[in-house]
Amino acid sequence: MSLFRQLFYKQRKFYDDDFDWDNYTADSYHRRLKEDVETEFRAISNKGQLSFDAETGHVTSHGEGIHPNHQLIFEAIGQLRPETVHEVGCGGGDHVANASTLFPDVHVTGGDRGQTQLELALQRHPQLKGRIGIQDITMPFSTAWPKADMVYSQAVIMHIHTAVSHFVGLANMVRQANDFVLLVENNQCHNFVRDIEALFAGGHLAWDTLQIYRMDGSGGARGILLAREAQDLPRLTSDVEICEGVKPSMRRLKRAAEDSARGLFGFDLA
Numbered sequence: 517m518s519l520f521r522q523l524f525y526k527q528r529k530f531y532d533d534d535f536d537w538d539n540y541t542a543d544s545y546h547r548r549l550k551e552d553v554e555t556e557f558r559a560i561s562n563k564g565q566l567s568f569d570a571e572t573g574h575v576t577s578h579g580e581g582i583h584p585n586h587q588l589i590f591e592a593i594g595q596l597r598p599e600t601v602h603e604v605g606c607g608g609g610d611h612v613a614n615a616s617t618l619f620p621d622v623h624v625t626g627g628d629r630g631q632t633q634l635e636l637a638l639q640r641h642p643q644l645k646g647r648i649g650i651q652d653i654t655m656p657f658s659t660a661w662p663k664a665d666m667v668y669s670q671a672v673i674m675h676i677h678t679a680v681s682h683f684v685g686l687a688n689m690v691r692q693a694n695d696f697v698l699l700v701e702n703n704q705c706h707n708f709v710r711d712i713e714a715l716f717a718g719g720h721l722a723w724d725t726l727q728i729y730r731m732d733g734s735g736g737a738r739g740i741l742l743a744r745e746a747q748d749l750p751r752l753t754s755d756v757e758i759c760e761g762v763k764p765s766m767r768r769l770k771r772a773a774e775d776s777a778r779g780l781f782g783f784d785l786a
């Protein structure tokens with residue numbers, strides 16, 4: 517390699533994850549929870565503060581409101597009725613704790629790659645001891661990870677942009693789930709539908725069958741539901757559909773396209 521190319525090679529540009537996860541709680545997460553979430557919504561719900569109506573499939577918050585994304589997660593659990601649920605990137609543990617309070621018969625666990633995020637989760641919810649653990653969803657799949665009927669993430673995969681890590685994370689979530697994967701993410705940060713279809717077509721997903729649906733929460737949040745079996749929900753065939761009506765962010769869409777372009781799927785014979 518010429519000296520010029522070597523220098524250029526050293527300065528090559530890759531996207532990184534959006535945050536340094538080892539310092540994330542101190543750098544921004546704790547402040548964001550306090551200033552962005554807790555000033556507008558109730559983040560921790562005690563018994564009786566949330567209820568699920570099986571007829572409408574809606575979750576109602578009594579007293580202060582909850583964030584629409586969180587409402588969507590709880591509505592998905594109520595409607596899909598998994599016996600076990602696992603949150604990838606559970607951070608401060610609020611959803612694991614609130615889902616357990618709302619659905620006491622459902623066993624909910626959580627994993628996160630950040631030690632200090634899990635410490636924060638145990639400060640906020642001491643009852644989660646023994647149910648949350650260190651998990652890097654971009655590592656090779658581990659049989660130590662708890663299997664669950666439904667695996668979900670909220671605001672996690674959208675921040676993962678290092679090399680092909682988001683593909684690995686998505687494939688791992690499918691492998692960890694028996695029946696459902698719910699993605700509650702910023703849908704402009706990755707081409708989720710396109711990337712998941714490519715992973716499936718290339719043989720990277722553990723399921724034999726895959727259905728992709730749009731799941732809308734009663735509070736207006738949108739999620740992407742991957743299901744092993746057919747569901748009575750609107751099918752998603754493109755990323756344009758899930759982003760419909762949302763103001764485009766050119767920066768995010770460009771980065772999503774570059775992330776997608778890094779994927780090499782399957783085994784095309786030479």
Ligand SMILES: C[S@@+](CC[C@H](N)C(=O)[O-])C[C@H]1O[C@@H](n2cnc3c(N)ncnc32)[C@H](O)[C@@H]1O
Binds near residue numbers: 628629630670672
């Ligand atoms: C924006 S926070 C969201 C936390 C939580 N889901 C919530 O809704 O409050 C993103 C979280 O994902 C975690 N995370 C990032 N990359 C991860 C990975 N590769 N595996 C597991 N967790 C990860 C971070 O440590 C952080 O706690």
